[in-house]
Amino acid sequence: MPLLRTSLSRKHTTIALSWLAGSLLMGAGLSAQAADHVSVQLDWLPAGDKAFIYAGVKEGFYSKAGLDVTIRPGRGSSDAVTQIASGNADVGTAGISSLMQAAAEGGVPVKAVMSIYTKQPDAVLTYEGSGITDLNSAIGKKIAMPTFSSSNDIWPAVLQHNNISPGSITEIKTDPSGMAPMLAQGRVDMTLNWVTQSPQIEDVLTQAGKKMVTLPLSDYGLEGYGLALMASQKMISQRPDVLKRFVKATQQAIAFSTEHPDKAAEDVLKAVPEADVAVMTKQMSNSIPLINNEISTRDGMGAFTPSLLSTTWQWVARSMDLKADAVDPQSIVDTRFIGE
Amino acid sequence: MSMLRRFGYRYASFLVFILMVIVWEGACDLLKVPPYILPAPSAIAKAFTTLPLQRWLQHSWATIEVALLGFIMATIIAVPLAIAITRSKLASRIIMPWLIVIQSTPIVAIAPIIVVTLGAGTFPRVVITTLISFFPIVVSTATGLASVPEEYTELSRSLRAPQSREYWQIRMPYTLPYIFSALRVAITLSIVGAVVAEFVAAEHGLGYLILFSTSSFKIATAFAALMLLIMSSLLLYGALTVLQRRLFPWSEQRN
Structure with a gap:
C-alpha cells in the first residue's frame, strides 16, 4: 500500500507538473500572441498631431489587436526614416518627401504603408x-x-x-x-x-x-501626400501579419482621434505629463482637414494613388533639384497592409 | 572681522545669487520682457508646479544616471590609458594622436550617427557622455604620473621595487590630486554629455524636457529644467569633493 500510495503520489505529481508546465507554455504562447511588440518611431516630439498613436495605446486599439506598442519621440522626418531603416524602430510616422529623398540618394529599406495626410501641411x-x-x-x-x-x-x-x-x-x-x-x-x-x-x-x-x-x-498649388505611416522592410517581410494588425489598429485610432481630438490629447497627457491638453487638442483638430478631406473620401483612408504619388514626387524632385526619373514613386509604397 | 562681514564673506556666492535673482525679476517686470523670451524667476518657480514631483525626479534621474554611467566609463577608460601613455613611449605615440582626434571631433555632430549605429536605449547616450568627458581625465592623470619627483622613483628602483609597486605606492598616490581635479571637470562635462545625448535621442531626461518645452514655447519650464541641471552638476561636483575629503584627505590638503 505504501508503495501504491507512493506511485499514485508520483503519478499525481507528474500530472500536476505536466499541467503546470503546459499552462506555463500555453500562457507564454498566449502572452507572446497577445503581445507582439511593435516600436513606433515618431517624426517629432510628442504633440497633438501625433495624438492618434497615443490614443491607439491608451484607448486599447493596439492591445485589442494583440500588439504591445512602445513610442519613441523623434527629431524630424529624416531622423525617423533613418531610425526605421537602421532597425531601431519597426514602424513610424514621417513626411513621405523624406522617404522620396532617401530613395533618390540610393534608397533605404523602408516603405510607406499608409498615407495619413493627403494634403501637404x-x-x-x-x-x-x-x-x-x-x-x-x-x-x-x-x-x-x-x-x-x-x-x-x-x-x-x-x-x-x-x-x-x-x-x-x-x-x-x-x-x-x-x-x-x-x-x-x-x-x-x-x-x-x-x-x-x-x-x-x-x-x-x-x-x-x-x-x-x-x-x-x-x-x-502645393499638392501631394504629407505625413505617412512607414515600416521597415524587415517588418514587412518577416512580420506581415503583425504589420497588418498595426495598420488596422492605427486606422481605428485615427478615426477615434479625428472624432474626439480632446480625448486623444488627454491620451498624450497620460503618457507625457508635460504636454498641454488645450494646445494638443488644437493641434489634433488642425490635422483633421489634412486627414479627412475630399481626397481621402475619394480614394479611401490610408490609400496611395499613383497620380497623387507622382504629383508628390514631382514637387520633391523640383524642390531638391532631382531628375524627374530618379525615383519611381510607386516603388516606395506598399499598400498591401491597408484594410478595407 | 565684524560678525556681519564674516557672514558676508561666508555666504558671498549665495548673496550674489540672491541679488542676481532680484535684479532679474525686477528687470523682467520693469522692462516688460515677454515670458516667451526670458521668463522671470517667479515664473520659473511657478513652472516647477506644472509637473508632479515624481515627473521632475524621473527626468532628473534619467539625466544623472546617464551622466554617472558615462563618467564611470570615462574614468575606467582614461586612467589605464594615462598609465599606458606614461609607461611606454610607443603607447604614447600610438594613443595620443587618437585622443586628440577624438577630442577635436565635435561630438554633437556625430551624436546622431552614434545613436543610429548603437541603437535605441541608454547605451548610445552613455557612449556620447563618455566621449565628451574622458579627455581631461587622461591628460591630467598623465601629467600627474609624469610629474612625480625623480628622487621618489629612484628610491623605489634602488630598493628593487617592481614597476607595479612603484605605480601603486608612489606614482598613483602622488597623482591623486591631479586625478580628482580632472574628475571634477569631467563630472560637469558628463552632465553636458548627457544633455547632448538627450537632444539627439531620448524619451526622458532634463535635456529632453528642455527640448520639448522650447518646442512648445514653454520657456519657463525649460528654465526650470535648466536650474535642475545646474543643481545636479553642483551636487555631483560636491559629492566628488566629499569623496576625496573622506577617502584621501591628505591629497586634498596638497591640492
Whole structure:
C-alpha cells in the first residue's frame, strides 16, 4: 500500500507538473500572441498631431489587436526614416518627401504603408497688420524657417509655381523654438511651419497682442501626400501579419482621434505629463482637414494613388533639384497592409 | 572681522545669487520682457508646479544616471590609458594622436550617427557622455604620473621595487590630486554629455524636457529644467569633493 500510495503520489505529481508546465507554455504562447511588440518611431516630439498613436495605446486599439506598442519621440522626418531603416524602430510616422529623398540618394529599406495626410501641411503663418494677405503680398518681406525642415525645400518651388522669384523674400533660418518669438517681436514678417504647429505660435502671438493669420501652401498649388505611416522592410517581410494588425489598429485610432481630438490629447497627457491638453487638442483638430478631406473620401483612408504619388514626387524632385526619373514613386509604397 | 562681514564673506556666492535673482525679476517686470523670451524667476518657480514631483525626479534621474554611467566609463577608460601613455613611449605615440582626434571631433555632430549605429536605449547616450568627458581625465592623470619627483622613483628602483609597486605606492598616490581635479571637470562635462545625448535621442531626461518645452514655447519650464541641471552638476561636483575629503584627505590638503 505504501508503495501504491507512493506511485499514485508520483503519478499525481507528474500530472500536476505536466499541467503546470503546459499552462506555463500555453500562457507564454498566449502572452507572446497577445503581445507582439511593435516600436513606433515618431517624426517629432510628442504633440497633438501625433495624438492618434497615443490614443491607439491608451484607448486599447493596439492591445485589442494583440500588439504591445512602445513610442519613441523623434527629431524630424529624416531622423525617423533613418531610425526605421537602421532597425531601431519597426514602424513610424514621417513626411513621405523624406522617404522620396532617401530613395533618390540610393534608397533605404523602408516603405510607406499608409498615407495619413493627403494634403501637404506646410503653411505660412503671419499676423494681422503684417501686410501679408497672400504670397504676392509677401514679396520684399522676411520669413523665418527652421534650419532643417522639409518645408524649406519646397518653399522655393511653391514660389516659382506662383511666378514669384525665391530671392524676392528674405529667408532667415533659425531654430524652430526661436521662430514664434521672432514673429511676435516683429523681427520677421512670417514663419514657415506645418499648420499643425500653429496653436503654439498662436499662443505666443496672442501674448504679444497679435492675431495669427494662416496661409496654407496647399491653397497655392502645393499638392501631394504629407505625413505617412512607414515600416521597415524587415517588418514587412518577416512580420506581415503583425504589420497588418498595426495598420488596422492605427486606422481605428485615427478615426477615434479625428472624432474626439480632446480625448486623444488627454491620451498624450497620460503618457507625457508635460504636454498641454488645450494646445494638443488644437493641434489634433488642425490635422483633421489634412486627414479627412475630399481626397481621402475619394480614394479611401490610408490609400496611395499613383497620380497623387507622382504629383508628390514631382514637387520633391523640383524642390531638391532631382531628375524627374530618379525615383519611381510607386516603388516606395506598399499598400498591401491597408484594410478595407 | 565684524560678525556681519564674516557672514558676508561666508555666504558671498549665495548673496550674489540672491541679488542676481532680484535684479532679474525686477528687470523682467520693469522692462516688460515677454515670458516667451526670458521668463522671470517667479515664473520659473511657478513652472516647477506644472509637473508632479515624481515627473521632475524621473527626468532628473534619467539625466544623472546617464551622466554617472558615462563618467564611470570615462574614468575606467582614461586612467589605464594615462598609465599606458606614461609607461611606454610607443603607447604614447600610438594613443595620443587618437585622443586628440577624438577630442577635436565635435561630438554633437556625430551624436546622431552614434545613436543610429548603437541603437535605441541608454547605451548610445552613455557612449556620447563618455566621449565628451574622458579627455581631461587622461591628460591630467598623465601629467600627474609624469610629474612625480625623480628622487621618489629612484628610491623605489634602488630598493628593487617592481614597476607595479612603484605605480601603486608612489606614482598613483602622488597623482591623486591631479586625478580628482580632472574628475571634477569631467563630472560637469558628463552632465553636458548627457544633455547632448538627450537632444539627439531620448524619451526622458532634463535635456529632453528642455527640448520639448522650447518646442512648445514653454520657456519657463525649460528654465526650470535648466536650474535642475545646474543643481545636479553642483551636487555631483560636491559629492566628488566629499569623496576625496573622506577617502584621501591628505591629497586634498596638497591640492
